[in-house]
Amino acid sequence: MALSFATDIRPLFRDTPDVDSMKDYGLDLSSYAEVKARAQDIYATLEDGSMPCDGAWPEDRVARFKRWIDEGMAP
Ligand code: HEM
Numbered sequence: 077m078a079l080s081f082a083t084d085i086r087p088l089f090r091d092t093p094d095v096d097s098m099k100d101y102g103l104d105l106s107s108y109a110e111v112k113a114r115a116q117d118i119y120a121t122l123e124d125g126s127m128p129c130d131g132a133w134p135e136d137r138v139a140r141f142k143r144w145i146d147e148g149m150a151p
Pocket of ligand 1: 094105114118130
């Protein structure tokens with residue numbers, strides 16, 4: 077079964093500081109539409125470890141985000 081934003085991706089983003097902080101920079105990580113629209117940019121920051129700024133995600137989380145993109149970004 078394909079990964080979904082609601083079940084598999086949204087829980088990876090902490091309400092604080094991820095969602096709160098990034099709203100100040102024009103990206104609502106709690107919004108399916110916004111995360112889908114900017115998925116490649118988001119993936120790039122996760123992959124190079126620059127986001128979240130308090131510590132890179134472990135590889136399996138980054139891989140999960142990538143898999144969600146590759147599977148078509150289901151809601
Ligand atoms: C398009 C993708 C993203 C861009 C361009 C971006 C850009 C930025 C910028 C410019 C800042 C403020 C300066 C800095 O602290 O480096 C920031 C802060 C932050 N971002 Fe992102 N970000 C992206 C994605 C994400 C994602 C996916 C997460 C979480 C998984 C995240 C978590 C945070 C956090 C926690 C801060 C903390 C700021 C603080 O300590 O005040 N960001 N981001």
